[in-house]
Amino acid sequence: MKLPFTTRSSLLKLAAGMSAFLILMAWTLNSVFPLPPLYPDGPATVVVSREGEVLRSFGDRQGVHRYNVTLPEVDPFYIEALLNYEDRWFYHHPGFNPFSILRAAFQWLIHGHVVSGGSTLTMQVARLLDPHERSVAGKFKQLWRALQLEWYYSKDEILTLYLNLAPFGGNIAGVEAAADRYFATSARHLTKNEAALLVVLPQKPSLYRPDRYPEVAKAMRNKVLSRLHDSGLLKEQAFQYLSQEPVELRQSDRVQLAPLLSRTLKQTYPDQHVITTTINDTIQQRVARLLVKVKRDLPVHSSAAVLVVDNQTTEILAYQGSVDFQDDSRFAHVDMTQAVRSPGSTLKPFIYGMAIDRGIIHTESLLSDIPFTFYDYKPQNLNGRFQGAVSVSEALKQSLNIPLIQVFNALGPDVFDAQMKQAGIQLDHEKANLTVGLGGTGTNLMTLASMYRSLAMSGQVSPLRVVKGGAQAVPVANEAQLLSKESSWMVFHMLSSISASDRVVPRVRREIAWKTGTSYGYRDFWSVGVSPGYTVAVWVGRPDATPVVGYLGATRAAPVMFDVFDQLPEEKRRVEQPETVIRKLICWPGGRAKSATADEDCFNQKYAFTRNGLTPPTLESDGDFVRHDHWPESLSIWHQQRKIISQGHPELEIAIQSIKNGQHYYRSQIRQLKLESNKPASEVLWYINHQPYEQQQLLLADYSGEVVITACQGQQCDQRKIVIHR
Incomplete structure (x- = not known):
């Protein structure tokens, strides 16, 4: 039966009214009783590796994971x-x-x-x-x-x-x-x-x-x-x-990996459910296992931190903030990758690099390793000795303090500080002065890793990334040029020629430019190395800044660094020499090119790497350039006082190069030490505990406790004391 028009109209109006009423009721209810938050107790965050493996999980406010x-x-x-x-x-x-x-x-x-x-x-x-x-x-x-x-x-x-x-x-x-x-x-x-x-x-x-x-x-x-x-x-x-089938349960045997990094990321991204890091699960596990062994040889209350960076991507592949997250006696919850500490000698390569960029030195410039007071600052070498005339490359490789301050004084601490800030690197000091060059400032392992990576990347500093997708846990710097491509290559070349004489044959042979550092008072021991593909940064010490006397960055941190490199994949990339790095024959004492030096003024010839062929004159100790290709005045006076100058040729004293005073060695880790000096091997007589020693390798198995090593050429001798442990 067909309804009358008026009836149909009334029904439609009723339906429309009911619909409007229901919609209004739903809108009102939704306004009064909105949906609660999906996670009212906050997210339960899980931090995972790049492969999706769980590094660490955090419960929500109710402890639910x-x-x-x-x-x-x-x-x-x-x-x-x-x-x-x-x-x-x-x-x-x-x-x-x-x-x-x-x-x-x-x-x-x-x-x-x-x-x-x-x-x-x-x-x-x-x-x-x-x-x-x-x-x-x-x-x-x-x-x-x-x-x-x-x-x-x-x-x-x-x-x-x-x-x-x-x-x-x-x-x-x-x-x-x-x-x-x-x-x-x-x-x-x-x-x-x-x-x-x-x-x-x-x-x-x-x-x-x-x-x-x-x-x-x-x-x-x-x-x-x-x-x-x-x-x-x-x-x-x-x-x-x-x-x-029975119900078969399995328990994971995985341990927490990168727990301190996970803690930092949880604090940085409190609202994320899953944080995917750049951590490589395999490399992180290898580093963690390595530090289990390192812990056994560390003094009580000491810790260690390690960073591994992929140079190409700037991604952090391994992050170990403490030696053992479960050992509170070693301040396990203190993240030493972020802790600001004195960097010791680790800033030296960048001071030399900036000096090369500003035309102050080349790689073989003559420097003066002699007693000298720079204004009111009188630096000392670690061994308390002086070598006299020394090249830039040797001063860097031997980590000599006085030549470094000579160059730093000529460069200017303010210039160094400004260039670091321009690259986004903020060191922790009130006012830049000469002490900064020897560790009189503060920085952390993250910053050092970023800086050393630049040596393999044409001098370019970029942010280190630890979160997939470009986010960062701790921003380091905007992409910037720290050193030129020429000086970064020269520094890399000089540092990669440093031999690690007490190392066994590595699992993977690779070119590594490396530098160690020991902070004032023996509180921090650093070693940072950069290969074409990776950067490895290591800190060892006590997080409470208590001194650990008798140890050095070379003996504590460097072995760990090389062991970490042994855990990394092979690499095919090389750090290519720029075309603008030109090898030139230069003359001492003037420091200029052989072609620009009179024959009678060229007492010693060396091949130097230069930037665009620039060969600046030799520096005086006070920072001025020498004139007329003469010996620096203060160096000449010191040589004459020591009576080791003859016909214009400085005769360097004998110096043991392979071993530093106070080093500690463990027979379980090292079998032998190479005996090397700065003199021809045929002219040097060696003595161990004051007894003649005819071999070129010191066998550690034959000694225990303190050992005195002496090298003599004629009437001149140099001596080192080391400690050998079982």
């Missing part, structure tokens, strides 16, 4: 089993299933208690977000929240929320954390039995926990398998086989 995942990161069979067992109509209903609710209500009326809940996955997510009492009012509240979820989120997003919020017993939430906790695997690689158990576990996580009630867990798992079999998702043979 979850490792957030996306749908593609979960085993498809688990998803299929979950939907089949919990909510077959998930992708079709509006958030609730009216048939399931009616069935549950009918069963409740008949039996007087809950037989089946009737909750969809959306409703379960609603209850996890906003818990309610088990009452009629609570159920209506849950239904409202489910409708809100369906309004705001897609089905896949709601399913993902369930995967990450569902409880799995104890302080574990989410399928990924559950897979790791119970089966030491990821949700991506679950077996069918593991998947079936994790499907049912959230129903009653405290009662079905497989680590406490394995038989109950098995029965519930088989219930899921039976449902899957009845639905045709499991064949009969597979069902029979799987249902007979």
Whole structure:
């Protein structure tokens, strides 16, 4: 029967009015009762390596751990089993299933208690977000929240929320954390039995926990398998086989890796669920295992820190902030990659590099290693001795202090400081002065690693990255030029020619430019090395700044650095010599090119690397250039006083080059030491504990305790004292 027009019009108006009323009611309810935060107790953050391996996890404010995942990161069979067992109509209903609710209500009326809940996955997510009492009012509240979820989120997003919020017993939430906790695997690689158990576990996580009630867990798992079999998702043979298997739990044997880095990243990104780092899982594990061995040889309360950087990408591949995160006696929770300490001699290469860039020196410029007071500052060499005339390359390789300050004085501490700041590197001192060159400032391992990396990258400093995607835990600097491509190559070349005489043959031969440093008072021991592909920075010492007398960067930090390099992959890249680095024959004492020096003024010839062929004159100790190719005045006077100048040729005193005073050696690590001096081997007589010694290698197995090593040429001798341990 056709309704009259007026009646139809009235019904349409009524329907429109009801719709408007319902929309207004929904809008009002949504305004008054908005969806609660998805993670009201904050995120439970997990920090992972570049490969996705967990480095460290942090619970939310309630101590709940979850490792957030996306749908593609979960085993498809688990998803299929979950939907089949919990909510077959998930992708079709509006958030609730009216048939399931009616069935549950009918069963409740008949039996007087809950037989089946009737909750969809959306409703379960609603209850996890906003818990309610088990009452009629609570159920209506849950239904409202489910409708809100369906309004705001897609089905896949709601399913993902369930995967990450569902409880799995104890302080574990989410399928990924559950897979790791119970089966030491990821949700991506679950077996069918593991998947079936994790499907049912959230129903009653405290009662079905497989680590406490394995038989109950098995029965519930088989219930899921039976449902899957009845639905045709499991064949009969597979069902029979799987249902007979026991519940097998596995415990992960992984230890926390890079825990201090993870702590820093958690503080830096407090709202992120997953922080993916640049850490290479394999390299990080190797470094961690290496430091377990290093710890055994360290003095009590001492620690160590290591950074490994990929030069090409600026990514940090390994980050060890302390020697043992579990050992509080060694200040385990102090991150020594970030701690500001005196860098000792580690800034010297950059002072020489800047001086080359400004035309003050070339690699073989004559410097004066003699007693000299620069204004009110009188530096001393570590061994307390002086060599007189010495080249830039030898002064750098031997880490001589007085020649360095001579160059630093000519360069100017303010110029050095300004160029460092321009490159984004801020050293920790009030006003730049000459003491900065020998460690009278503060910096940290991150900054040193960034600086030394530039030696293999044409002098360019870039931010070190530790978070995938370009974010940084600790910004270092904007991309900038610290040294020119010419001076950075020259410094790299000089440092890479330093031999490590007490090293065994490395696993992988590579070119390494390296420098050590020891801070004033023997508080910090540094070693930083850069190969074409990698930079390795090491700090050793006591985090509380207590001195460790008798040790040096060369004896404590350098061996660790070389051992870390041995853990790294082979590399094919080379640091190529720029075309503008020109090798020229120069003359001492004037320092200029042979072609620009009169024959009678060229007492000693050397091949030097220069920038664009520039050969500046030799420096006087006070920073002025010499005139007329003469010997520097103060150096000439010192030579005459020492009576070691003859016909214009400075005759250098004999000096032991391979061993430093006070070094400690362990026979378990080193078999022999090479005996070298600055004189021809045929002219040198060696004495060990004042007895003649004819071999060129000192066998450590023959000695213990303090050993006196003496090298003599004629009436001149040099002496070192070392300590050999079992």
